[in-house]
Amino acid sequence: MFGSGLEIKTPDEVLVMREAGLVVGRTLELLRGAVRPGITTAELDRLAEEHIRDCGAVPSFLGYGDPPFPATICTSVDDEVVHGIPGSRELVEGDVVSIDCGAIVDGWHGDAAITVPVGEIADDVAELLRVTEEALWRGLAAARLGGRVGDISHAVESHVRSQGGYGIVEGYTGHGIGSEMHLNPDVPNYGKPGRGPRLRRGLALAVEPMITLGSPETDLLDDDWTVVSSDGSWAAHFEHTLALTADGVWVLTAEDGGRERLEALGAAYGGPAA
Template sequence: MLGRNRIQIKTPEQIRVMRRAGLVVAEGLAAMGAAAVPGATTADLDQVGREVLARNKATSNFLDYGADWGIPPYPGVACISVNEVIVHGIPDSRELHEGDIVSVDYGAIIDGWHGDGARTFMVGEVTDEAKELSEATRESMWAGISTIAAGARIGDVSAAVQMSLESHERDYGIVREYTGHGIGTEMHMDPDVPNWGRAHRGPRIATGMCLCVEPMATLGSEDTATLDDEWTVRTVDGSWASHWENTVAVTGSGLWVLTEPDGGKAELEARGVPFGPLD
């Protein structure tokens, strides 16, 4: 089950179970996105995520995370990060307002196998600058995903994310302290998948690997600060941030994006990348 570098290799049946978890993640993200309206609180969104988990008889991989680290265990089933908050925003009474952006990171466990994904949502009418930030981050995620293939290296993914974010006229901050990762019987596993790097470096990708590609970008500096709650990470300069993530499986015939309702078919085929579902 563990390949070189102790990276977990999944069987087709195990990937199919991860797809079930990924579909719960996709459903929850869509539901929380629909609930992200002016006047809703971040706790309201988290409650929506809890209801999706319960309806699908799934459990949360976020709730109580970190309990063994000597820090307060994470209290929500989703990380809900508004505007200048990059990641790990704790759901609470903070209200969303017209023009905000909110990044939701959410996961699910089915039969011991994990799914993990993130989206940035617009609250009402937002500025073009905010829309462009989210779209640039989303596109960089797909640029990274498109390089995943058996025989490629993790550095190829990292370099593609970085190149995509650096291809715009605007200079976006590429958050370096938080990365994508392997996933399977745990939410965070080897290998790390940074959002910057050099192609042709790092662990080799193999059939049966599952990876989370997870760029975070800002309108300003990449510098981050963690608040006193020991979870919430925000930009030092107050600039807004966006966060996108998908869980991707490498199958014998291509890629299967486990946290997309269509398995990533439309986005992959638009980029000429083999779509390899195990349905």
């Protein structure tokens, strides 16, 4: 059902999205454990596709867009912000790799991303990862029934700004999600609270801060997919899919539904009791 241009899910539809979200979350944890010096991004992609299909799901990204995306996951290394294409590149000690993954179960999508260190990484890069992931959770915790999308955006931006001079990428945003991977509304990682569409029960959103160590400006490579920082600074990207329920926020791509992190931030957890 669409209301105010937004796709509003029934509780049963949210349950199917939870199934897709768990496939995504578990795939990312599998890949986190596989990241090591010497592995190629194509090998990570193969692991992801096998796991998603073994779970009875379908990769969201494979064949998506124009030109069609040629892989199951996005692997964005170092200064690559998002949408990196897996291939023969070997990860080396000190790299970071953002892994973005989507899966479809019975026509409903889940979408999430993590940024993983390859062995030991520089202190400033480790701090970038910490700040970006915490900004994601601050954004998720700011989602409340009756609130606005801008509340999420403001929470992400406020946390990043409080931590130092990081670049908040503006040209790419979070998004609505459900029967398609990308739906209205956009969910920017900056903005004022109280602005944008109202947050309603049954709305599902993908929240995804993309933060750099330098400039927020980006460039698109000739493959028409890979986005890099314009100044070559390294980037981090974290993402979860949430649904708004009658009780609060349910993070569909987190194994525990986001309960621990949400409650620690004083937010209402909206998933099952157990």
